[in-house]
Amino acid sequence: MSNEKVIEKVDTKVEKAKSLKQIKESTKLTTSKLAVKLEMKTNELNKKLAEMGYLEKKGKNFNLTKQGKVAGGVMKSNGTRAYILWNEDTKIV
Numbered sequence: 001m002s003n004e005k006v007i008e009k010v011d012t013k014v015e016k017a018k019s020l021k022q023i024k025e026s027t028k029l030t031t032s033k034l035a036v037k038l039e040m041k042t043n044e045l046n047k048k049l050a051e052m053g054y055l056e057k058k059g060k061n062f063n064l065t066k067q068g069k070v071a072g073g074v075m076k077s078n079g080t081r082a083y084i085l086w087n088e089d090t091k092i093v
Contacts, residue, residue: 028074029088031045031062034090063075
């Protein structure tokens with residue numbers, strides 16, 4: 001196989017991986033958007049997520065726990081503020 005064919009195959013695989021990542025991230029919601037979807041207030045959802053062990057309150061903020069990461073939570077930052085993304089089908093009990 002020529003080098004060009006190998007490079008083309010690698011490029012195709014990289015593009016597929018990027019697309020899958022975008023699809024995966026597009027099905028994630030911020031805590032406030034998940035609260036809206038679940039017809040809850042954001043502070044109620046934060047309390048529930050903390051009760052479930054997914055969040056830990058530190059001062060005014062909630063931090064993602066290891067258990068929250070296992071449940072699909074992802075900590076992000078926009079440079080000035082941190083937020084958590086959840087799978088849109090996250091089960092709240």
